[in-house]
Amino acid sequence: MPPVDHVVTSGTFSLDGGTWDVDNNVWIVGDENEVIVVDAAHDLEKITEAVAGRRVVAVVCTHAHDDHVNQAPALADRFDAPILLNPAEAPLWEMTWPDRRPDRELNDGDVLTAGGVTLRAITTPGHSPGSTCLYAEDLGTVFTGDTLFSGGPGATGRSFSSFDTIIDSIRGRLLTLPGDTAVRTGHGDSTTIGTELPHLEEWITRGS
Template sequence: MAEKETNVGMFTLGMVGTNCYFVFKENQEDPEGFKHCILFDPADQGQRIFDALTEKKFKIDLILLTHGHFDHIGGVDKLREITGVKVGCYIKEEAICKDKYLNLSNDFGADCAVSPDITYNDGDIIEAAGLSCKLIATPGHTSGSCCFYFEKDDILISGDTLFDESVGRTDFPTSSTSELIRSVKEKLFVLPDDTVVYPGHGEVTTIGHEKQYNPFII
């Protein structure tokens, strides 16, 4: 089997160990020798993320958010200030990104709010950095939670919707347990079993593994 051209890198940042991913084409470089990437959920320390990526010869072309909780957006404003890159989210999550009470930052002393530059609808195809992914609306953890699916590469950035043998919490503002379970069953478990799931916290898993072993989805 041919080696996949699309790779996923990761930082784990912030007070609750949030996974921040950057997705890129391995064999594509610009004339200056930089690989271009889409960055997902810059959790904290935007300057540190920028410095680390620059040192490894990466440039961010777009920032995408799986949802608006403070532990997934803490590094956004600094990165946007440094790079001028645009930030996108699912349209139903825009209000949570902007509200420090709904995004929980007020509860944790982070006082963080982000105004996205771009909003997308369920099913929209997003293209950047030579990549293409589809936004899949997966309400439950928040009312506007979403995942990003790279169909050609069997990659799913799942945010806090689906974890390794677990799911996201539903005791927050706008959360719904029934919606989350429905989202996983109807939106994610229909994806190919070998789809690799990159969650917002914890270890990487696959759709096939979660269909068989996730005790929260029955």
């Protein structure tokens, strides 16, 4: 099995009184024996099928919008795995799971391993207060959740978000990675750091 696999799941995202249909990327990182699941969204059975009987080391949430965490407790329970989330995400997490807390904090610089793959947490607030990317240096890959997409930054027009903060996070924490680093996003197509670098000034101009 490849060290990075994923499934696309479909459901809804709700916040600030609105609900939208969304397709989410659920990333599965590791080897034939054990994996980390990044952003358990919408479809427990589809994610379970992709795990394919491997040990789940952790269910990692890049942030706590409901479309990224709505299957986290069920998946964690099914595989007896901890849920990891940055503590600044608590207000968003509690909107979906008021009676269930994450099992462990995910803080900047934390290192996770599964199947010989190492992921380092890079805190990138802006889309939400504790949004966190996961950098697999040996694979030349970063999992960006909803912080960086193909074509620009994640949305910042809703509660607990900030355009200036997400631009600072992308500029200071992500665009410093090697240009050929693959960007595996929370929604839509993958891209690379080098591809997104020219777009930053355009977004700064647009937002100012």
